[in-house]
Amino acid sequence: MDTDRLRNSWHVVSGFGSQVPLFFYSTLFLTHPQVREMFPAGMSGQRDKLLGALGKVVANVDNLDAAVPFLQQLGRDHRKFAVTDEHYPAVGQALLSTLEHFLGQDWTPALARDWTAAYGLVSDVMATAARESAQASPPWYNAEVVRHERRTAEVAVLVVRADRPLGYLPGQSVAVETHLRPRIWRYYSPANAPREDGIIELHVRMIDGGPVSSALVQAVAPGDLLRLGSPVGVKLTVEHKQDVVLIAGGTGLAPFKAMLGQFANEGFQRQVHLFVGARTGHDFHDLTGIRAFGRALPRLRVTPVVSEDRGFPGARGLVGEIALRYGPWPDQDIYVCGSPTMVAATGEMALAAGIAAERLHFEDFSGYDSLAEPGPGIFQGDNSA
Ligand code: HEM
Numbered sequence: 001m002d003t004d005r006l007r008n009s010w011h012v013v014s015g016f017g018s019q020v021p022l023f024f025y026s027t028l029f030l031t032h033p034q035v036r037e038m039f040p041a042g043m044s045g046q047r048d049k050l051l052g053a054l055g056k057v058v059a060n061v062d063n064l065d066a067a068v069p070f071l072q073q074l075g076r077d078h079r080k081f082a083v084t085d086e087h088y089p090a091v092g093q094a095l096l097s098t099l100e101h102f103l104g105q106d107w108t109p110a111l112a113r114d115w116t117a118a119y120g121l122v123s124d125v126m127a128t129a130a131r132e133s134a135q136a137s138p139p140w141y142n143a144e145v146v147r148h149e150r151r152t153a154e155v156a157v158l159v160v161r162a163d164r165p166l167g168y169l170p171g172q173s174v175a176v177e178t179h180l181r182p183r184i185w186r187y188y189s190p191a192n193a194p195r196e197d198g199i200i201e202l203h204v205r206m207i208d209g210g211p212v213s214s215a216l217v218q219a220v221a222p223g224d225l226l227r228l229g230s231p232v233g234v235k236l237t238v239e240h241k242q243d244v245v246l247i248a249g250g251t252g253l254a255p256f257k258a259m260l261g262q263f264a265n266e267g268f269q270r271q272v273h274l275f276v277g278a279r280t281g282h283d284f285h286d287l288t289g290i291r292a293f294g295r296a297l298p299r300l301r302v303t304p305v306v307s308e309d310r311g312f313p314g315a316r317g318l319v320g321e322i323a324l325r326y327g328p329w330p331d332q333d334i335y336v337c338g339s340p341t342m343v344a345a346t347g348e349m350a351l352a353a354g355i356a357a358e359r360l361h362f363e364d365f366s367g368y369d370s371l372a373e374p375g376p377g378i379f380q381g382d383n384s385a
Helices: 003-014 019-031 033-038 048-059 061-081 087-106 109-136 211-219 250-264 287-291 319-325 340-352 368-372
Strands: 141-150 155-162 174-178 186-188 199-205 225-228 244-249 272-278 300-306 333-337
Touching: 003 048, 003 061, 003 087, 003 109, 019 033, 019 048, 019 087, 048 061, 048 087, 048 109, 061 109, 061 174, 087 109, 155 211, 155 225, 174 211, 186 199, 199 211, 199 250, 244 250, 244 319, 244 340, 250 272, 250 287, 250 333, 250 340, 272 287, 272 319, 287 300, 300 319, 319 340, 333 340
Parallel strands: 244 272, 244 333, 272 300
Antiparallel strands: 141 155, 141 225, 155 199, 174 186, 174 225
16 A cells, blocks of 8 residues: 555645535435434534544554554544444545545546555444444433533533443543534543543533533533533543643643542552643632642642733743743653643643653644644644633
8 A cells, every 4th residue: 555645645635625525525415315414414614524534544544553542432432423334335435536536637546446445444443443332332421410500701610420431531531412502512521530420520611603612601501411422532641650740721621630530549649730721810710629639639739820810919921831931840741731722832832842742742632633743733622722
């Protein structure tokens, strides 16, 4: 398989911009009308979610080993859309027709063979993981909202009880859907370590025009049912014993709060320095919850940082900048979660400050960019913005 040829051809096709998903979905829905109802009713703005990932992942099939854990999670998570084995060939065909259409004369039999083989490898990893998980877990989890607290003008904390434990790791995320916005899923990181009783805390920031986040903050109430997908995320989990620096912007605090729960249950004390960023002193939505870990984690330090509040008595500036100023952090692993802008800026500053890329961790939710270009990615969950 000539992977350079695969990548180059995807690059050429991507150059046609929004025409590509339009053609792909028209072909898919025309040839397999039964899959239309899996997708949101209005698909503007997110048309290239599936296709963008598909092209990148398949074109980078030579990096498949590195992508396997992510693809397995994606396959398990796709069960929430009711995707089953027989849907993979349908998407594969639509992908190939799309490539053929945009590549014209450059679509050769050899290239068609390579794309078919590469798609086969990728879809097989997803479909196998989905099949295997079907033995042990449902396609999605139902969760009842048991508490809904509006903490700031834009942020709500929801406590939900899933009908069974999800078995996630602190730092992972789960897709959330509300019946108020059917078939639109957004990812949130649970803000607590997993519990036997299925209780999960979600921190949601309302995003302009974000249908799910607006509904979760403004309309959802105790007693409502949500659906949750399988846990995803491979980059923000802590499975070592290293000291850590955690840098949070806004509701990017959620996975770190879950980690504090994990650290509190460990049989040793690691040093944890948590920097929490907000615009003003009034925008911190859960400092009390974080400080409650003080007794269980005597080596925890918490530094609140505001970016736009001259009257704030504590640290002022960009949270990433302040966190680096408190360094150097010669041995610590550094975790960053916040808006894409905040994560990208912090990553750049950290690299410029001499922090090795392998000690910097942030979730690229989609996971795809990092497949093409290993190294810092950008967190894209609704949690962040
Ligand atoms: C190699 C195969 C595939 C890959 C790499 C892939 C990848 C993805 C990714 C990364 C997303 C975005 C996830 C999110 O942000 O929620 C997505 C969404 C989705 N995928 Fe797939 N997918 C594949 C196959 C399929 C198949 C076979 C189906 C069934 C028809 C399917 C149906 C969907 C649906 C319904 C969505 C939600 C789209 C939206 O909300 O706009 N996918 N896929």
